[in-house]
Structures are given as C-alpha cells and as structure tokens.
Amino acid sequence: MPPVVIAGSGRLSRMTPEEFRTAGHRLIDWIADYRLSMEQRPVRPSIDPGQVKAAMASEPGEPSVDVEPLLAFMDSVVVPGSTMVQHPMHYGWFPSNAGLASVLGDIASSGLGSLGISWESGPALTEVEEVVTDWLRKLVGLSDRWSSTIHDTASTSCLVALILARERASGNSYADRGLAGLDEAPVVYCTDHSHSSVRKAALLAGYGSDNVRIVAHDRRDFSMDVADLRAAIEADAADGRRPAAVVATIGTTGTTAVDPLAEIVAVAAEDGLWVHVDAAMAGSVMILPDHRHLWAGVEDADSITWNPHKWLGTILDTSIFHIRNTEFLIQVMSTNPSYLQSGADGTVTQYRDWGIPLGRRFRALKILFHLSIDGVGALQARLRRDLDNARWLAEQIEAAPDWQVVAPVVLQTVCVVHHPRGADSAGADDDLDVLNRHTLAWVEAINRSGEAYLTPTMLDGRWVARVSIGVETTEREHVARLWGLMKNAVSAS
Ligand SMILES: *Cc1c(COP(=O)(O)O)cnc(C)c1O
Numbered sequence: 001m002p003p004v005v006i007a008g009s010g011r012l013s014r015m016t017p018e019e020f021r022t023a024g025h026r027l028i029d030w031i032a033d034y035r036l037s038m039e040q041r042p043v044r045p046s047i048d049p050g051q052v053k054a055a056m057a058s059e060p061g062e063p064s065v066d067v068e069p070l071l072a073f074m075d076s077v078v079v080p081g082s083t084m085v086q087h088p089m090h091y092g093w094f095p096s097n098a099g100l101a102s103v104l105g106d107i108a109s110s111g112l113g114s115l116g117i118s119w120e121s122g123p124a125l126t127e128v129e130e131v132v133t134d135w136l137r138k139l140v141g142l143s144d145r146w147s148s149t150i151h152d153t154a155s156t157s158c159l160v161a162l163i164l165a166r167e168r169a170s171g172n173s174y175a176d177r178g179l180a181g182l183d184e185a186p187v188v189y190c191t192d193h194s195h196s197s198v199r200k201a202a203l204l205a206g207y208g209s210d211n212v213r214i215v216a217h218d219r220r221d222f223s224m225d226v227a228d229l230r231a232a233i234e235a236d237a238a239d240g241r242r243p244a245a246v247v248a249t250i251g252t253t254g255t256t257a258v259d260p261l262a263e264i265v266a267v268a269a270e271d272g273l274w275v276h277v278d279a280a281m282a283g284s285v286m287i288l289p290d291h292r293h294l295w296a297g298v299e300d301a302d303s304i305t306w307n308p309h310k311w312l313g314t315i316l317d318t319s320i321f322h323i324r325n326t327e328f329l330i331q332v333m334s335t336n337p338s339y340l341q342s343g344a345d346g347t348v349t350q351y352r353d354w355g356i357p358l359g360r361r362f363r364a365l366k367i368l369f370h371l372s373i374d375g376v377g378a379l380q381a382r383l384r385r386d387l388d389n390a391r392w393l394a395e396q397i398e399a400a401p402d403w404q405v406v407a408p409v410v411l412q413t414v415c416v417v418h419h420p421r422g423a424d425s426a427g428a429d430d431d432l433d434v435l436n437r438h439t440l441a442w443v444e445a446i447n448r449s450g451e452a453y454l455t456p457t458m459l460d461g462r463w464v465a466r467v468s469i470g471v472e473t474t475e476r477e478h479v480a481r482l483w484g485l486m487k488n489a490v491s492a493s
Helices: 017-040 066-078 100-112 123-139 154-169 198-203 224-238 261-271 282-287 289-296 308-312 325-335 364-371 376-399 432-449 476-492
Strands: 147-151 186-191 213-214 242-249 272-277 305-306 319-323 403-405 414-419 453-459 462-470
Touching: 017 066, 017 100, 100 364, 100 403, 123 147, 123 364, 147 242, 154 186, 154 198, 154 242, 154 272, 154 305, 154 319, 154 325, 186 198, 186 224, 198 213, 213 224, 224 242, 224 261, 224 319, 242 261, 261 272, 282 289, 282 305, 282 308, 282 376, 308 319, 308 364, 376 403, 376 414, 376 476, 414 432, 414 476, 432 453, 432 462, 432 476
Parallel strands: 186 213, 186 242, 242 272, 272 305
Antiparallel strands: 147 319, 305 319, 403 414, 414 462, 453 462
16 A cells, blocks of 8 residues: 555655654653552443443544644543553452563564564574573573473463474374374363463364363362372273373462472373473562472473563563473474575574464563563562562461461462351351352452452352452552451441
C-alpha cells in the first residue's frame, strides 16, 4: 500500500525519528506518572464485559502525530479497564512483575527492531541471548551441562519438552508415520496440582487425553506421590503403553507445592522417561542459594522452565528454557529451508531450531537491562522480603481464632480459610457448602472494594483464599493492611 498522505498537511503519515523523540519523551513521562500513581487506584477495575470495546470507535480516527489524544485514551479507557497487577495490594494469581529496568530493555528491543530468524539476521540478538540466559543459568545454580534459551511462556516450554519426550519415546515417529505408526501409546505423568498448561501441552503434542496420567498427591503438602508414580508407570508398561514423560512442578500454582524431584528423576531413569521441571513461578527463588534444596535432583532432569517474568520481575514475555541435550532438541525442532542456510551453520546458535517460532524478538535485552540496572543483590533482597512477608502473614493467621492456614507456606503464597462457625467446625462436621460460600463471599467483598485483590482456588474439593505475595512494591505495611481487610471482610459476610 502506498503511504497515506494526510489531507492538507502534505506530511507522510510515517512517524519520523524526530517526531518519535518528542512523542516518546511524553510517553515515558506518562509511564512514570502511571507507576507513581498506581497505589491510589483500585486494584481491580469495576468494569463490565464489553465496556472497553464500547468506548472505542469502529474505525481508526484521523491520523495525527500528536500523542496527546492517545494518552488521553490510555487515561480514560485503558487504565480504568486494567487490573493493576503491579499494584502493591495485588495478591492474585502470581506475581507478574514488570520491572521498569526491564521495560527499558523492552523499549530498546522494539526500537532496534531486530529480526531473529537466524544468526545472520541478528548476530547480536542471538549472542546476547546466549550470554544472558547463561548468566541466569548460573544465577539459579545450574551446572554448565545446561544450555538455555528464551521462550515466550512456560506453556510453550512445556509443549516443546513434551514433543521432545514424545520423539524420544517413539524413536522419532515424526520422521515417518507419526503417532499413528506406534503400537504403544506414549504416556505423560503429572498431578492434579500441575498447571493446566501441562495437560494442554500433552494434548497439543498428540498424546491424547487417555494418555495423560494423573498421579496421586500427598494430602498435606500436595506434592507428587512417587510410589503412585512408579505404580502408574508399571501399570501402563504392563498394559502395552510407553511411559514417556513426567512433569514435576517446583512451586505449584495453587499452593507452591514442591514435587520430590530427586525421587522422581530416579524413578524416571529406570524407564528412560523425560523429566520436565515446571518451575515457572518458583524458579526465581533459586537465585537464593539457600533455597536450591527445593529442586535437589534437578541436574538429572532433561528440561527446565522458569519465568523471570513472574516473581523475578522481568517484563513478559521472558520464560527461560534450560535443556541438557541440545543435539536432540535441534534434531527434532530444526527445519532448514535453503533461504535460511548459511556458511555460519555449525559454528553459531540458530535459535529457530530450539523451539516453535521462526521469527524472534530481541527479548534478551529485557534481561540484560534488568540485571544491569537493578542488580542481583536487589533482586535477592526483594525475594527475601516477600518470603518474610508470607511467613509473617501465616503467623498472624495461625494465631487468630477461627482462621486456618491450609497448605504449607513454602514460598510466598499463603492459602487460608476462615471458619464462619468457629474453629471447632473445622472438623469432619464442617459443612462444606457453607464454608465454600463464606470463603467466596469474603474474597469477593475484598476484590469488589478495589482495595486489594486475591484469587480463591479449589484445593482438593474446597475453596480456599490464596494470598500470593510478590509484587515489586508490596511491603510489610501492605500485607498488614490486607490482613486487616481480611478480618473485616469475614465479619461482614
Ligand atoms: C504461571 C505458571 C505456568 C504458566 O506460565 P505461562 O508462562 O503463562 O505459560 C505454568 N506452570 C506454573 C507452575 C505456573 O506458575
């Protein structure tokens, strides 16, 4: 399409670098002001489905180089339509930090506009990624037998891992008849507390729902029951199936439960199963050496994923994938059409052969800026603060009558119920319906107030409130304020 000429102005609509400079400064100011005013805003917008769409025109307006109308739109429609996950009173889902240092790296990446389809198309894009992901490998205490890359999300990492597991278990079935050519269906093992992305990855990788085996878990700490894993593997093998992969979670989404990885890798090794470690949320804590016991055994896994874009604070989408056998990874993932071949092949890393997409952004700059500006010491101190805050909150809850912490507080998540008819009703006579309605009601009352936000979760058949601590700006005073809100909410509902 030819460039659009704005009537009367005679100016090409394409923004020039000088116009970008002016508008860009305004935008940076807007972002800084937005972050500064965050705490004064409600955490969750009170907004109806369709309200944002209704506030927008059906066609783009007259083009203009003036960003003020766009910033006004941000203020009047986008901000009031956004859940403030960077708000210090946000305790929902998991920390989804977007540290400003990493935001700068994101802007640098966009400004550069690099294209990562091969080493040639972006030598720096490739090599900076190799170096900074290796920094992260060392930061979480992994040995140099691991190689690393950035995927968009942990969901993608899990899909890649389960495709690799499928191919290893099936002797490269993709090279001829695919799964249709197999007599023995490959099977994936995980627990009910694994993230939904595990099941999704297994289905997308072609295993089929019948071949996703839910292993039993410990009733008290929600970790995988390894005896049941072993029994399930034996039963499947006896049944003519091919046990292919186990996904171990270090820090489940519901309660941050930790599957016993050392035992899992030992069981998996007996039958050559692929072990994928999903540490999407909790991987960040491994920058604290005294927490690495939580994934003892990790060196004998096959692949690991963790998200700096969660607790560590690098903005989305920055999910790290560590892999031991890159040769096998490349064999399964590579495609090499002639226009992508080059003389550098064999001496350089071609990240297109490490995952699903061909084109990649220069995501490593987000990590480079984040680590270079904030520094590891500050990140470690922030994580320790969050761990302390979670322990503190758990202590307050344990000491309060009628309140109960219902899962071990391993990291920064506290799962809690309040018994409306007193602590005695916590026994077998507890009316589950009454308790569930009460929990959902007081959580919703807090969320509706806009003063804080938490997400309830279903834990082995009962609703519990989940307080996930870890937003960059959440200090002790905020957690104390939340505890006050919780006590008020239960007496009101
Ligand atoms: C958040 C989370 C995921 C999914 O992460 P995405 O990067 O959004 O795909 C998977 N597993 C666990 C344990 C998580 O906490």
